[in-house]
């Protein structure tokens with residue numbers, strides 16, 4: 001029998017920092033710490049703390065399209081997320097159940113971004 005998930009939604013935000021001039025860049029250089037902080041603040045503001053959780057993650061293998069975010073249990077991927085996008089993701093997706101299409105990575109996009117990349 002499947003166990004109930006601990007959280008209604010679990011959000012992982014890549015905060016990987018890659019030194020040097022790697023052409024893929026990294027999410028840390030694109031402001032991922034601000035995205036993490038914005039998620040945490042918005043969850044508190046909306047009273048979601050305890051029901052949902054946002055965690056820092058290592059490289060999610062989507063470096064060229066960062067800041068990378070993935071939401072479970074549905075497994076929806078977002079790319080190019082900024083702190084200014086977080087309230088919309090929380091409102092529409094985490095609360096309303098509808099992913100934010102303008103930021104969403106489709107299967108083909110994700111594979112293209114991930115191919116050949118290494119953390």
Ligand code: FES
Pocket residue numbers: 014015016017025026027028058059060061062063064066067068119
């Ligand atoms: S550095 Fe963020 S997905 Fe790879």
